[in-house]
Amino acid sequence: MADEPRAKECGKCKRELPPDAFARDRNRPDGLPPCCRKCVAQYSAAHCRRRRVAMGKPGREKAEVPAGHTPCRGCGEVKPYSDRHRNASASDGPSTRCKACRAMRGRQDRPKRTYGLTEAERDGLIAPGRGVCCICPAAVPEHVDHCHETGRVRGVLCFSCNAALGQFKDRPDVMRRAAAYVEGIAWKPTLVAPGVYLLPS
Secondary structure (H helix, E strand, C coil): CCCCCCCECCCCCEEECCHHCCCCCCCCCCCCCCCCCHHHHHHHHHHHHHHHHHHHCCCCCCCCCCCEEEEECCCEEEEEEECCCCCCCCCCCCCEHHHHHHHHHHHHCCCCCCHCHHHHHHHHHHHHHCCCCHHHHHHCCCEEEEECCCCCCCECCCHHHHHHHHHHHCCHHHHHHHHHHHHHHHHEEEEEEEEEECCCC
16 A cells, blocks of 8 residues: 555545545555545435435434433433443444443343244233233233243243242242142241240131
């Protein structure tokens, strides 16, 4: 590659600019493209807007944001870089979505990513329970329950019931003994002090 010029004229804005105002282009004799970075960015943004309008989508206008801030692609709010995760592949460093939007999207995508369930299939598992946990009909089912040996999805439970099955190691015999224990203890007197028992009501 030939030596880079000390300054180069941009083919778009016709300004004399230093080499660092241009991107790299190894196919050019001087190693620099004909237009500066700013002109290329403006052309790309305008081209993107025209393409979105042609597809029937609203054209996004570039919002003026303060330094150290960027709009979130999820909620659209302008937030500081500190409210973003790092993204090495992004041009400016931070992720395109804020931490809250990334967390919400991660929760929404987890059934598909982990169990291969679409949102419609997960809702189909919740429908027979009429929107409540099928073990304790008192809570909203939000956690996919699966067999740890086969990986087969069994249903959608609330957090407490799903955690309880995990604590019992998915063993029905242990669960039956636990139920018998709870049912038997309910009818026995409780020791509350030395020699003093509380009778069940």
